[in-house]
Amino acid sequence: MSDVHQRIQELVDAHPVVLFMKGTKSFPQCGFSNAVVQILKKEGVSFETVNVLADPEIREGIKAFANWPTIPQLYVNGKFVGGCDIVTEMHNAGELAKELEAAK
Amino acid sequence: MLSTTDLKNLLVQALPGATVEVSDLTGTSDHFQAIIVAPQFRGKSRIEQHQIVYGALGDRMKQEIHALALSTRAAE
Numbered sequence: 001m002s003d004v005h006q007r008i009q010e011l012v013d014a015h016p017v018v019l020f021m022k023g024t025k026s027f028p029q030c031g032f033s034n035a036v037v038q039i040l041k042k043e044g045v046s047f048e049t050v051n052v053l054a055d056p057e058i059r060e061g062i063k064a065f066a067n068w069p070t071i072p073q074l075y076v077n078g079k080f081v082g083g084c085d086i087v088t089e090m091h092n093a094g095e096l097a098k099e100l101e102a103a104k
Numbered sequence: 105m106l107s108t109t110d111l112k113n114l115l116v117q118a119l120p121g122a123t124v125e126v127s128d129l130t131g132t133s134d135h136f137q138a139i140i141v142a143p144q145f146r147g148k149s150r151i152e153q154h155q156i157v158y159g160a161l162g163d164r165m166k167q168e169i170h171a172l173a174l175s176t177r178a179a180e
Contacts, residue, residue, distance in 0.1 A: 032171065069152075069158050069165040070172070084176045086150045 004061035006085075012075045016103035017047035021064050021072040025049045032084040033072045039091045045100045076103050106168045112138075119144050120159030121179065129173065134149045137173040145178040153178075 011018055019036055022031030025047075028037050040047050052059035063069050066080040074081045076099050081087060084087055091097040108126040115124045115138060122142035129135040137158070145153045153176040160167055165172070 065156060080151065082151055086154065087176075089150065097113070 004057045005065060005081055008058060008061055008065045011048075011050060012078050015048040015075075017045055017100065018075050018079055019047055019049045019072055020052055020058070020075075021049050022051070022053050024051050025057050029053060031072075033083050036072045036074060039087055039096070040103075041092070043097060045104065047070070076100060105134075106164070107133060108136065111136055111169075114164075115140060115157070115160060119156070123179070129171070132172040134168060136169060136171070139173075139175045141177045141179050143179045145176055148178070150176065 017040070019033075019040065021028060021030070021033035021036065023033055025037055028034035037049070050058060052062060059071070062071065062073055066073055068080065068083065070083050072084055072087075074083075074087050081096075081099060082090065087096060090099065108128050112124050112126045112154060116128070117141065119142040122140055122144070125139040127137045128144060131139050140157065142153075143157075144156060148156070154174050157172075158175065161169065161172075
């Protein structure tokens with residue numbers, strides 16, 4: 001296991017809801033990252049964010065971690081939930097709330 | 105530079121029998137949207153369906169394609 005893989009694993013383990021994104025919660029720097037932040041705020045869940053723009057190692061490492069080439073990436077209870085499209089679909093279908101309920 | 109036709113052809117080649125609609129979201133040939141209905145998606149989760157698409161595009165996701173909004177569904 002590489003160091004970056006381990007760092008990501010520790011972040012995912014430490015926070016029930018963690019979003020790897022471009023920018024920060026208060027200043028997202030990508031429309032897709034912003035969309036997921038807004039959804040999580042609507043869901044009323046507390047969540048941690050990791051700014052991949054501030055950490056090039058995680059920015060690359062996260063893609064291999066979930067076998068997922070794009071950012072943002074949402075993890076709930078240690079499990080990869082999806083990127084912007086999937087999170088949006090799940091939110092609209094009411095499935096995300098169930099997923100997040102387990103993390104409260 | 106990748107046209108919507110190029111991207112559509114790549115996806116149809118990787119997913120024989122699929123119905124694929126591609127649009128260029130920004131007119132800059134690097135932010136795309138794809139709606140894909142494919143028999144290969146049967147029995148797969150959303151994450152797995154998107155992974156199949158990303159796998160088909162390989163390194164293009166790191167280079168020509170900056171963003172790809174995806175909507176996937178299994179063909180009946």
